[in-house]
Amino acid sequence: MIEIRFHGRGGQGTVVASKILADTIAKEGNYVQAYPEFGVERRGAPVYAFIRIDDKPIYDKSKIYKPDHVVVVDPSLIEAIDVTEGLKEGGCIIINSEKKPEDLKFSNKFKVITVNATEISVKHKLGTLAAPIVNTAIVGAVVKILNLAKIGSLLEAVREGVPTKPEDNAAAAREAYESSENINK
Amino acid sequence: MSTQKILNGNQTIAEAVRQIDPDVMAAYPITPSTAIVETIAKFKADGLISGEFVCPESEHSAMSVCIGAASAGGRVMTATASQGLALMWEMLYIAAGLRLPIIAAIANRSLSAPINIHGDHSDTMGARDSGWIQIYSEGCQEAYDNFLQAFRIAEHLDVRTPVLVGLDGFIISHSMEVITVEDDDEVKKFVGEYKPVYPLLDTSRKMTVGPIDFTDYYFEHKRNQIEGIENSPPVIEAVGKEFGQKFGREYGFFEEYRMDDAEICIVVMSSAAGTCKDAIDEMRSEGKRIGLVKPRVFRPFPHHKIADVLKKQKAVAVLDRSSSPGAFGAPLFTEIRSALYDYTERPKIVNYVYGLGGRDIKVEHFKEVALKLEKIADTGKVEEIYGYINLRE
Numbered sequence: 096m097i098e099i100r101f102h103g104r105g106g107q108g109t110v111v112a113s114k115i116l117a118d119t120i121a122k123e124g125n126y127v128q129a130y131p132e133f134g135v136e137r138r139g140a141p142v143y144a145f146i147r148i149d150d151k152p153i154y155d156k157s158k159i160y161k162p163d164h165v166v167v168v169d170p171s172l173i174e175a176i177d178v179t180e181g182l183k184e185g186g187c188i189i190i191n192s193e194k195k196p197e198d199l200k201f202s203n204k205f206k207v208i209t210v211n212a213t214e215i216s217v218k219h220k221l222g223t224l225a226a227p228i229v230n231t232a233i234v235g236a237v238v239k240i241l242n243l244a245k246i247g248s249l250l251e252a253v254r255e256g257v258p259t260k261p262e263d264n265a266a267a268a269r270e271a272y273e274s275s276e277n278i279n280k
Numbered sequence: 281m282s283t284q285k286i287l288n289g290n291q292t293i294a295e296a297v298r299q300i301d302p303d304v305m306a307a308y309p310i311t312p313s314t315a316i317v318e319t320i321a322k323f324k325a326d327g328l329i330s331g332e333f334v335c336p337e338s339e340h341s342a343m344s345v346c347i348g349a350a351s352a353g354g355r356v357m358t359a360t361a362s363q364g365l366a367l368m369w370e371m372l373y374i375a376a377g378l379r380l381p382i383i384a385a386i387a388n389r390s391l392s393a394p395i396n397i398h399g400d401h402s403d404t405m406g407a408r409d410s411g412w413i414q415i416y417s418e419g420c421q422e423a424y425d426n427f428l429q430a431f432r433i434a435e436h437l438d439v440r441t442p443v444l445v446g447l448d449g450f451i452i453s454h455s456m457e458v459i460t461v462e463d464d465d466e467v468k469k470f471v472g473e474y475k476p477v478y479p480l481l482d483t484s485r486k487m488t489v490g491p492i493d494f495t496d497y498y499f500e501h502k503r504n505q506i507e508g509i510e511n512s513p514p515v516i517e518a519v520g521k522e523f524g525q526k527f528g529r530e531y532g533f534f535e536e537y538r539m540d541d542a543e544i545c546i547v548v549m550s551s552a553a554g555t556c557k558d559a560i561d562e563m564r565s566e567g568k569r570i571g572l573v574k575p576r577v578f579r580p581f582p583h584h585k586i587a588d589v590l591k592k593q594k595a596v597a598v599l600d601r602s603s604s605p606g607a608f609g610a611p612l613f614t615e616i617r618s619a620l621y622d623y624t625e626r627p628k629i630v631n632y633v634y635g636l637g638g639r640d641i642k643v644e645h646f647k648e649v650a651l652k653l654e655k656i657a658d659t660g661k662v663e664e665i666y667g668y669i670n671l672r673e
Contacts, residue, residue: 113456114286114456117286117456118286121284121286121458126458127286127456127457127458128455128456128457129286129455129456130450130451130454130455130456131454133397133450133454153457154554154555154557154558155554155555155558155643156419156448156451156452156455156551156552156554156555157555157640157641157642157643158640160642
């Protein structure tokens with residue numbers, strides 16, 4: 096079983112991102128569970144989503160406390176909360192950032208992978224620099240980095256899962272997918 | 281053909297509603313059941329369903345609309361949670377007393393105060409004497425399957441009793457899983473056409489619904505109502521079997537998980553039973569003879585059936601996701617302990633309240649319970665009959 100925790104801020108589409116990722120995985124016949132954690136919902140507040148992936152049915156309904164990997168949709172979160180809490184040694188921190196991994200001050204127990212999802216999203220007319228909608232780009236990167244599914248399943252899930260601009264979102268997901276490296280390679 | 285879809289619990293209920301297309305859906309949105317109502321409203325706006333969608337000013341009115349519509353002869357459903365179900369209170373009893381086969385999906389949530397939006401069973405457990413049949417779901421698939429079966433059970437002529445289907449707030453209502461959505465036509469065929477018995481709209485047979493009924497006949501009418509729910513077990517069983525034959529997922533009153541040679545056992549309902557299964561698997565691989573019983577139907581409670589399974593156990597822990605302040609244990613526990621009273625051979629039994637207000641329960645918590653059960657089984661002594669799990673004291 097692979098357990099992933101998403102970190103975002105309310106209003107950024109973190110829940111939609113987790114749904115698209117779940118859809119992508121389900122399309123290849125695997126089992127998946129995606130569970131957004133809701134507090135008092137307000138724009139800008141830190142939000143979480145948990146994803147479990149397995150090749151057999153998933154029964155555990157508890158939250159994820161020791162994720163294999165974390166995904167950080169909003170880089171400013173790393174100054175507000177500890178996104179590595181409970182993260183297993185050797186696990187990936189996939190973070191939306193223009194910086195190089197070595198410029199982010201994470202412990203060397205983890206693999207840090209940066210994805211410039213904001214730039215990709217804005218290029219594909221998804222939001223503005225001040226308020227980019229990065230969820231499809233980040234999912235595209237996550238699918239490739241963790242080798243979770245083929246690009247066809249990803250693009251299908253993106254087109255079906257976004258409320259607007261299916262082609263622009265699919266293009267952003269594809270660019271992020273193609274510009275990312277699988278960690279196992 | 282059936283399809284695999286990624287849906288959360290609320291969406292599975294809405295999907296079932298779309299397939300069944302009841303005559304009237306009346307609901308007032310409340311977290312965490314809002315998305316059920318929202319999705320039904322969207323289906324209606326998109327022309328995917330033909331039934332009337334009514335959005336009244338409160339849950340009390342929503343259940344009142346359901347009662348009026350069901351009396352008129354319609355197939356009727358609603359969805360709510362927590363304070364919403366509490367506000368329906370007096371109307372719940374009227375729906376059951378009038379023998380109206382209304383279906384309600386409840387995204388189980390705690391009750392105020394303190395205010396909290398997360399999952400526990402306080403809402404439906406509070407309604408356990410209202411006369412409604414109560415069915416609980418472990419995950420999204422079960423929520424969908426239970427909801428489809430609810431119509432068959434409620435509308436059966438021997439039963440004619442409203443049914444509520446519980447799905448844990450957020451843990452199921454907002455959790456996305458891969459589920460099998462059955463073919464629209466097959467679902468319609470399974471649920472069947474609804475033929476109301478005494479519809480008010482049949483003007484050739486005029487009658488009064490809900491007149492006053494004092495000391496002369498009230499008691500007899502209540503007795504008749506009780507008979508409806510007492511008639512339901514064979515219907516629930518037959519519908520669960522037929523569902524299995526048709527769709528491949530059979531249902532009974534409860535699920536036994538690795539109980540074959542178990543000596544100690546945990547009884548827990550709904551989503552926590554899923555996590556408990558993983559805990560049982562881990563403990564079984566360590567050689568522990570432990571099993572799980574997951575009640576699905578809480579009203580009518582399957583007393584004898586469940587006692588027959590539990591009587592040979594050395595120690596049993598019943599886990600409740602609600603409390604009954606001042607009572608001798610929480611609701612599920614009192615049912616089970618009472619069911620075992622007539623057996624000379626019976627286990628030591630304890631009760632733990634867990635998960636109020638959505639407090640998480642993890643694999644490790646079930647292991648802690650197992651350690652306590654092992655000690656009770658070894659010593660034959662119960663030190664504390666009633667306790668709590670994952671609580672700061």
